[in-house]
Amino acid sequence: MSPPPRLVLRALERFHAARPWDHNAHFHPWILRQLPGRVGSALDAGCGTGDLTRLLARRAQRVHGIDADPEVTARARELTPATAPVTYTAADALTGLGERSYDVITCVAAVHHLPFEEALRTFRDxxxxxxxxxxxxxxxxxTPVDRLLGIASVPLNIVMALLKNRGRHVPRPVSMTARTRPADLTFTEIARQARAVLPGVRLRRRLLWRYTLVWRRR
Structure with a gap:
């Protein structure tokens, strides 16, 4: 199955630059549905500017956001009300957690920046x-399934952009809050490594170029 022509890709890039929307935030309601109504403590690893961190603060008595980019965590502090039970740390998620434990740990579109198995062991511990x-x-x-889901995500992505922007054209594109890089592991490799570290883990391929992982510690 050949990739879309370059002209088509460029046209899609222009379309989404004019009608940006946050693919990761789209999954935030789903994430909250996986969690108990109230928890004592939560960690948002790779928190970025804190969108999910602030949502977790509605469920948790204490929330800690950690991100490797100091400028991004500084922006997260600016956006977070002083009364919210939230703290932020600019540090590597694998070395900056100390001895603390959490009732909830979330990580959105960030784990592929880390050694995957090591990250899972750190979160587990x-x-x-x-x-x-x-x-x-x-x-x-x-795999063909990966490519099929990717192709199916293209029209859905366009529809979501139109709905979230209500059809209007945004004059200037929204800049990214952190540097990103492509994923190295395939879903099959991710699933194999995750099952070795987290017995009973649930994984699922998703549209919009994402997968989800849920694990509950007994």
Whole structure:
């Protein structure tokens, strides 16, 4: 199955530059549905500017956001009300967690920036008994199923852009809050490594170039 022509890709890039929307935030309601109504503590690893971190603060008594980019975490602090039970740290998610444990750990579109198995072990070891780990990640396309889901995501992506922007044209594109890089692992590789580290983990391919992972510690 050949990729779309270059002219088509450029046209899509122009379309979405004029009608930007946050693919990761689209999954935030789904993430919240995986969690208990109230928890004591939550960690948002790779928190960016804190959109999900602030949502977790509605459920948790304490929320900690961690991101490797100091400028991004500084912006997260600016956007977070002083009264919210939220703290931010500019640090690597694998080395900056200390000895703390959490009832909830989330990681959205960030785990592919880390050594995958090591990241899963770190999250597992910092999850309190009965806690929940939720990851929304990106994988490298390889199989026909991956490519089919990618193709199906293109028209859905256009529809979502129109709905979220209500058909209007945004004069200037919204800039990214952090540098990103492509995923290295395929979904098959991700699933194999995750099952080795997290027995009973649930993984699912998703539209919009994402996969989801949910694990509850007993």
């Amino acid at each position: 910092h999850l309190a008994p009965g806690g929940t780990l939720v990851i929304v990640g990106v994988a490298r396309e390889r």
